Amino acid sequence: MKVGLDVGGTKTDAVAVDDAGTIVGRLRVPTGWGPDAVTQTVIDAVRALGTQRGIDLDAVRSVGIGIPGQIEPGSGRVVHAVNLGVDELDLAAAVSPAFGVPVQVENDVKAAALGAYAMHGADGGRPRPGSMAYLNVGTGIAAGIVSNGVLWRGARGTAGEVGHISVDPGGPLCRCGQRGCIEAFAGGGAVAERWARRGALPVRDIFDAADAGDPAALELRAGLARGVASAIRVLVLTADVDIVVLGGGVTALGERLMTDVAAELSASAEASPFMRSLRLRERVELLPAGSPAAALGAALVGAAGTAEHDAEEALAHG
Amino acid sequence: MKVGLDVGGTKTDAVAVDDAGTIVGRLRVPTGWGPDAVTQTVIDAVRALGTQRGIDLDAVRSVGIGIPGQIEPGSGRVVHAVNLGVDELDLAAAVSPAFGVPVQVENDVKAAALGAYAMHGADGGRPRPGSMAYLNVGTGIAAGIVSNGVLWRGARGTAGEVGHISVDPGGPLCRCGQRGCIEAFAGGGAVAERWARRGALPVRDIFDAADAGDPAALELRAGLARGVASAIRVLVLTADVDIVVLGGGVTALGERLMTDVAAELSASAEASPFMRSLRLRERVELLPAGSPAAALGAALVGAAGTAEHDAEEALAHG
Incomplete structure (x- = not known):
């Protein structure tokens, strides 16, 4: 049994995954603000998997945590997780004593990429791709390959x-x-800042206003599709991934966003036989709303770390 | 002993490489036009390594060929090598009977990337990077990672x-x-087309005219640096390669090109603390003029194919 957590700006998603890779328990809790509260959120969420979801915590062999911010390579330390009020935190060291198992920390987008890859094809119908990019369209924009x-x-x-x-x-x-970054066009944070009417769901508001013909909203909405389509082209033309999976807060717009993005991809395919040969529209998928991909990926990161840990222990103790 | 060839639009570069990876013989011959002449060019170049460079051809265990155009995966077939007058050619099958050894074919930019990687650090002073992109700035623009x-x-x-x-x-x-492609800004072919004065070395002519203050030349030259700098940013921000090595015909301009590219990279570093943190200027290198990287890389591709061939033979014959 392994546990994975996706620590988001507002909510933390926790899953327990059995040895066959199946999610056997899941819950979401509000994320605290600042290093101590974030640590406590993780500890509480794991304990709640035991108390509220009936997971035997003694059987848990590893904990993996996906979190926004930079992760120092090979450490459990996160820096610059500004959305969580965390400037610097050794999250692995802070969480590990509570459970007595190894804890691994990974950037949330990279964890989600691993999780989305693991889930692709796990439902039977679709073959697992050789390569995948997970493009996170949230407050900011980043991908995991x-x-x-x-x-x-x-x-x-x-x-x-x-x-x-x-x-x-x-x-x-x-x-x-810089000027004209993909994130400046399509990051939820950048788009919301340029939208005059502030509200809880600015990107949805922009789409609604665009539907009603508001010129500023139409421009922002067009830029959003353009930015996402540009990111897809960059990922395929550079890394040549089989498919690009879109996720993150902005993709909650679902088909409203995908229709615009598909139109952008079609426009470049119409202009360019080379771009047409890439069949980009067929290579883009949307992560379902509420997907546990990020938490599942974090669990995989945690388990991989444990395998390394076991190997080191075996070497050390002969 | 292995042989590698880089079949270019005007010249073909051939090297013989010993088991230690050292180039022990090298020569260049003009490349013929069309499928039969290209095949004959390769055969003649290998034979000339024997007759003119004293290489024992009986000791050659593999031939690898780098060639512009698309290579059908897992085959020795090249398609759309328009600069060579080749629409479709099974080059491996055409060359192999002449020498009785396995022949592998690879895209020339990908072969050059492998060769540049192998040469990096082979001269002692520099550590071999974990990852590298080779950016070919020739008639067109493409990279190998x-x-x-x-x-x-x-x-x-x-x-x-x-x-x-x-x-x-x-x-x-x-x-x-499409509009505004990196290749439209910085590909030697695209730049030459937009330059009114046609000549044998249009890009050099543009740089000379720009030095003399010609406005059209200044614009083309600025676009060239901008395109190359954009490609470097894309490669580092997407694949996060340790270093980017520049090669290809346009890079014969050497420091004149590098100075402009460095200025472009510095401009984005000045605008953006994030871009500054990438230290892009320090991560860009120029392949020396006349480098045998592409032919060496082709030799490595040929040898790797032979290792697979040997393994298959061993399996087939028990």
């Missing part, structure tokens, strides 16, 4: 950071300082 | 096709049909 079940980690931790590729020198200013 | 010595092949043969990522919706029309 998985090939043959292995995460492409890159040299220095920026693999999949397609959000900060500029696709228009005359485009909107990005919070990173 | 190598991680731990293995080529990232992708799902459908378009890995590294960064040339057709659009970075400006108001940019020049690309031969592919």
Whole structure:
């Protein structure tokens, strides 16, 4: 048995996964603010899997945590998780004593990529792809690339950071300082900032206003589709992944977003026989709303870490 | 002993490589036009390694060929090598009988990426990178990505096709049909087409005219640097390769090109703390003029194919 958690800005998703890879328990709890509260959220969520979902916590061999922010390679330390009020936190060291099992920490988008890959084809009908990019369209934009079940980690931790590729020198200013970044066009945070009417669901509000013909909303909505389509093209033309799976908060718009993105991809396919040959529309999928992909992926990261831990123990003790 | 060839639009570069990986013989011959002449060029070049460079051809165990165009996966067949007058050619089958050894065929940019990776650090001073992108800036623009010595092949043969990522919706029309592709800005073919004065070395002519203050040349030269810098950013932000090695015909401009590209990278680093943290300028290198990287890489592809061939023979014959 392994446990995985996806620590989000508002909610934390926790799953218990049996040895066959099946999710046997799941719950969501509100995420606390700041290092101590985030640590307590994780501990409480795991304990609740025992008390509320009947998971035998003594059978849990590993805990994996997906969390936004940068993870120092090979450590359980997260830095710059600004949406959680965490500047720096050794989350693995903070959580591990509560359960006495190894704890691994991974960037949430990378964990979701692993989870989405594992779930693809697990439902029977579809063959598992050789490679996949998971494109997270949330407050920001980033991707995780998985090939043959292995995460492409890159040299220095920026693999999949397609959000900060500029696709228009005359485009909107990005919070990173460049102009026309994919994230400036399609990141939920950037789009909401440029939308005059503030509300709980600004991107949905933009789509509604665009449907009603509001020119500013139409422009923002067109930019959003353009940004997502650009990210898909970058991922296929650079890493040549079999499929691109879209997830993250903005994709809660579902088919409303996908229709716009498909139209963008069709436009470049009509202009270019080469782009047409890529059949991009057929290679894009939407992660279902409420998918446990990120928490499942975190559980896989935790278990992989345990396998390494066991091997080291065996070597140390001969 | 293994032989590798880089079949270029005008010249074919052939090397003989000993078991230690050292190039022990090298020569260049003009490339013929059309399928039969290309096949004969390869055969003549290998024979010339024997007659003119003293290589014992009986000791050659494999031949690898890098060639522009698409290679059908797992075959020795090249299609759409338009610069060579080749629409379709089973080059492996055509060359193999002449030498009685296995022949492997690979796309020239992918072969060059493998060769550049193998050469990096082989001269002693520099550590071998974990991952590398080789960015070919020739008539067109494409890259090969190598991680731990293995080529990232992708799902459908378009890995590294960064040339057709659009970075400006108001940019020049690309031969592919899209606007503002990296190749439309920085491909030698596209740049030469937009330059009014035709000559043997149009890109050099553009740089000279730009030095003299010609406005059209200044614009083309700025676009060239911008396109190359965009490709570097895409490769690092998507695949997060340790280093990007530039090669191809346009890079014969050497430091004149690199100075412009470095200025472009510095501009985005100044605008963006995130881009600055990537230290892109330090991660870009220029393949030396006349480097045998592509032919060496082809030799490695040929030898790898032979290892597979041997394993299959052993299985077949018990």
